[in-house]
Amino acid sequence: MLWLSLLALKAAVAARLPLFVDEAFYWQEGQHPAAAYSDLPGLTAWLTRLGVELGGAQAWALRLPFLAIAALVPLLLVRMTAREFGARAGWVAGCFGLLLPLAGTLGLLALPDAMMALATLLCLDAGARLLREVDARAAVELAAGLALGALSHYRFIAVIAVGGVALLCLPQGRRALRDVRVLVAAAIGASAWAPLVAWNMDNADAGLRFQLVDRHPWAFHIDGLWFVVVQALLVTPPLFAALALGAWRGARAANPAARYFALSGALIVLGFFVLGFFADTERVSFHWPLPGYLALLPLLPGVLAAWPRWARGLAAALAGAAVLAVLGYYVAVSVPSLRARSAGEKWYPSNFAGWDELAGRVQRRLRELPPGTRVLADNFKIGAELGFALGDARIEVLDHPINHKHGRAPQLRLWRLERDRRIDTVAGPALLVVGATEVEYKHLLQRYHDLCAMLGPLPPPQALNVDHGRQRFLLFALDGRARQGPCTTPAMAWVDAPLAGARVGREFEVAGWAFKDGIGLARVEVLLDGKPVAQAQYGRELPGVRGFWRISNDPQHPRVGFAARVRLDAQAPGRHWLGLRLHGRDGSIEDWAEQPIELAPR
Structure with missing residues (x-):
């Protein structure tokens, strides 16, 4: 009942929620089929293509495959836990897999995390089976998990590394790793990285360099201390404490499966905790430890069984309230009047806001301009969001700092959709759409002057202020002729x-x-x-x-x-x-x- 209720609720929210900018870009990648892309392996883009092919160019259709994949995660968790610790433990672990906020909201957005979670559990389940007995079924499951993870995200490397270390720490695991069937499964999983490796070899390691070098300062910063606070709040304090206790006890248990889950989960979470002192703090990273929590969930029922009934109830209630709070946030984002009230707040959801209004304004403006006027986007976010709304995956994009910041510039260049600084005119009439709030205000005038360097003096803009201008767009009608004179902004x-x-x-x-x-x-x-x-x-x-x-x-x-x-x-x-x-x-x-x-x- 919990599984069905949450799935129905997520589907209803997904049908109303505006498209997130990353989802829009994954859609654009899906419209340009390839084995791999600059920011990700190919699977996420392929799934977005599948969704819109099945349901049309609708946000809910785009998200449909991800909702279906996320729905499998708690079911696999139930089966895995029940096999190792009993049926009751399986149902408890599955329920808390739904109530864990990071896991319970999986699939609501068309992001790689849903498939990464499923791939993680497939590998964990296969690893636990291998500790009992090496057979073809476990080897096939391991190969499937490794391949799906490799096709999902670079971060899955952490799951592979930690899982391998956990198996090496156990005698049964070392025995399994010597079996030829497991080696074949590992080889199949390794082969799934081939498209990503080939893409990086063909593009001067641009994707690998962005993920491992460019986006991270690799210098110590004290912000990593916030990891424990943020994770405790996201997981909810009682559940976070129970998972930590489960890892502590599991690492010392006689049961090999318990030790395997504890080592896998603890090493992933602790690894990302250490990484937080050196890694990127500008982009969202709070969801990175989710594979670790999934590994620890099978140990949770044993911890909760020793708690008094009121403590178990409190843990479940707080976790459920957190899931509802996250879903409530997405509902608020979906309601323009509620979103507008948050315009003066730091947590304003800019990556969800304004795209429908912008698409409507652009369509009206295009009807007023000469036939054949093309749309020219200021950055990849506008290009992808307008592309989805207008059904055009070939909208050209100007060179912009955020294209590089998010690792999308190499892909845009491969598609020949990025106009660089050497181009100072536009061939034919075009409607330039600029995101005035996409750069820090202190750098905004420089951005305008950069546009002048590319396009000449800018004509008078038509401004679109969404949510009191917290999301602000400027529309410029370019006639295709070179403009002379001082930079006009x-x-x-x-x-x-x-x-x-x-x-x-x-x-x-x-x-x-x-x-x-x-x-x-x-x-x-x-x-x-x-x-x-x-x-x-x-x-x-x-x-x-x-x-x-x-x-x-x-x-x-x-x-x-x-x-x-x-x-x-x-x-x-x-x-x-x-x-x-x-x-x-x-x-x-x-x-x-x-x-x-x-x-x-x-």
Whole structure:
């Protein structure tokens, strides 16, 4: 019942959840069939292709194969645990495999983790069988697990290494590793890495270098200490403590299977803990230890059996609440009004947000432009998301830092979809879509100047502010002709007062600065909830702005400051959104991103 209920709930959420950027890129890879890609082996992309072939270009269809694979994980966990420790232990382990938040939400997104989890359990199950007796069935299962893992992700190397060490630590494991059937299974698993090895050999080890070198600082940093805190919260503290205790007891047990599970799970989790002091901290990595927790779950029933009933109930309740909380987060991401309320928070889900709105705006804009106008994306995220929405896997992408940061630049170049800095014109009319919030604000003006270097002075943009501008896109209509003159960019602005989240009265002052390179601004309006409430005095002298933005060529520097007195009357107290409308001297109009303020009662 738990399995069916959670599967139904995940399917309902998956049908509503906007496409995550990595899912969109895996879809794009699936539309370009290959044995391997720059960021991953081929299996994830093949599964996305299977999903859309079965169900059409829908997010739920894309995720369907991953939901099905994830549904097998707790069932295999039940079978494996029951064989080693009894039927009751099997059902308990399976239930907690559903309640473990990292495992219970597998398959909700079209990511490689679902297949990695299944491959891990296949290898673990085969290893436990081999400790009892080496037979063809266990060897075939091991070969299947090793091959599926190799086709899923580079990280599966950790599972292979730890599993091998765990077997070598046990006499029964060393005996099994000498058997020719196990060696053949290992050879089959090793052969599954051939496409990835071949891709790296053909592309100067670009994928391997990104995964093992470029994305990691490989210098000690204290952030690794957060690992225990983050993992305890994700797994839930009682369950984390129970798994740790299970690893401790299992490593000292007489049962070879218990020792095997304990060593496998503990070494994986501890390995990623140590790696956390030297590895990448910018990208999401909290899910990396999941294979270790899956290995420890068969030991969990034995630990819980010694706990009082209230403690077992508390562990299950907290784990279940955590799974529901994660699913609730995805539901909130799916509801535009709820997502918009989080625009001022650090946890705003930018990688889920704005893509439907952007696709709609691009489609409307294309209908207004000459026939044959192509879409040109600023970065791989926009290219993949628009590609999925528009059914076009060949949208060209500009050279962008995040293409390299996420290891997607080599693949885009292989597809001949990346335009580099040497190209300064666009052949034929094009609609350039720029993600203004994809780079840090302090680097945004440099990004605009980089666009000028590639395309010439930029025409007036059409701005799309999603969720009060937390996700901000700019659309430029390019006619294909070379543009001459100084670099003309979108406007830049900042509100110095009031601060974001500040409490204000019915009358307050708004002050800040704004400029527009190449052209300059004519005037600045102050908006509240998207409606003009004051005309600012523009042109105050602020030499510090030019001192910070040294490359700015706005002809009005240093007179780029503004100030306005806002008087409100009928607005209700509470949260409102303060924004700016920037009028360029070329007639362009851009609404700037908004920030929250709290309006006091009368």
